[in-house]
Amino acid sequence: MAKVLVVTSGKGGVGKTTSTAALGVALARNGQSVVVVDFDVGLRNLDLVMGAERRVVYDLINVIQGPVKLQQALIRDKRIETLSLLAASQTRDKDALTEEGVARVIAALRDRFDWIICDSPAGIERGATLAMRHADAAIVVANPEVSSVRDSDRIIGLLDAKTEKAEKGERIDKHLLITRYDPARVARAEMLSIDDVLEILSIPLIGIIPESEDVLRASNLGTPVTLSNPTSAPARAYADAARRLKGEDVEMSIPADKKGLFDKLFRRRAA
């Protein structure tokens, strides 16, 4: 059965789009059919991070407003054939998203794909609420710093109130993805520790992505890090998170500054 994920955070710049692309690649590499959908109408980026910006003809808004068919707007990835992209429109704004239109597109995508990953815009307004509206599960992206964590907390409150599942009285699954984790800065108490973040947000952890040059480089090259450098630490962390999303039990380790005894001491399992 198809699963709709929303990647959301409240705060901007924490890594929603990067994580959407990296998880999309990781899930598709395992043979599952995946579509990544950009909901950031007016400020689209997912096409760039996926390296598909020169192939966008039709977008989400064209499909919502017609007469473009979904099939025409889906862009199949050239490197992984089970991965597709539905781009956002750069020339429009979030008001072009309609509740009914989004429902129709998500329903159509459910028939075609195993995973539908919705890349939410920052903020708590229309674009963000419509991106989460039909989700079965949410990936809440947070950096280990107070402003990001508080904004994530706000988003979790909205996930429990404004999604279709919540309104039916069901619970939406929420997974915490901590990105840009820098063990050296945590050791100097310049960043919150994993335990601090978990204590504040109290939702289960799906992955910890270490801060890495590889991620930035990959985004700028239009090749998600799970594709460009699959053996790098962030790529492995994303791949592990993708396996946990599929329900596999994968041991979680907190990235440490130096390998060895220290690393072993801080090895622990997901909450």
Add this chain to the structure above:
Amino acid sequence: MRFRGRSYVAFALAPEPPVADWLAEIDAWIRSSAGFFVGRPVVLDLAAVSLSSAGIAHLVSELEARDIRIMGLEGADPAALGPGLPPVLRGGRAASVAEPSAGAAAAVPEPKETSLLLDSPVRSGQSIFFPMGDVTVLGSIASGAEVVAGGSVHVYGTLRGRAMAGCNGNRRARIFCRRLEAELVAIDGYYRAADDIAPDLRSRPVQAWLEGTALSVTEIE
């Protein structure tokens, strides 16, 4: 066409002379609790001040400029009021729990909830308002969240946001939490912001209660 009577709970603001000083107090309160009055019904109790019609109109507009919408006046002479002012209300009672008044349409009193149990965390941006009694939170109250209770507030997790107990004037209400990281605690309008709480109480299990007009915060052993 039928008219029905309804009774609602409203906040009563009672200005004290001199009004300018009182407005300054309101400003200080709004600075520490931004948005507290937004969307809440407020009645202006003018019993303690003697103001002309123009004075009342000025006061109402001053409050409106602070996002406090006045739905009615109390303790003013209806004959002395000019047009454009809210209506004069009578028969307000201090115990502002919504009770069906005698002869009102509500014949069957519903069993009243006197406490509220929240088994999930109160997230940033959420506002819980329960004037009928105690609120118990099994999780934490996040930074940027608030819980307002007519009775006491019990937090079994960490209190990071705001807790306001005794909002209907219950001076015996208290605030308990397993771990204090609060932005603000208040009982019956007496409040302390984070900076006014002794630093050694941070991250400790504490209770807050009213001693006279002082809000005491102490560690629970």
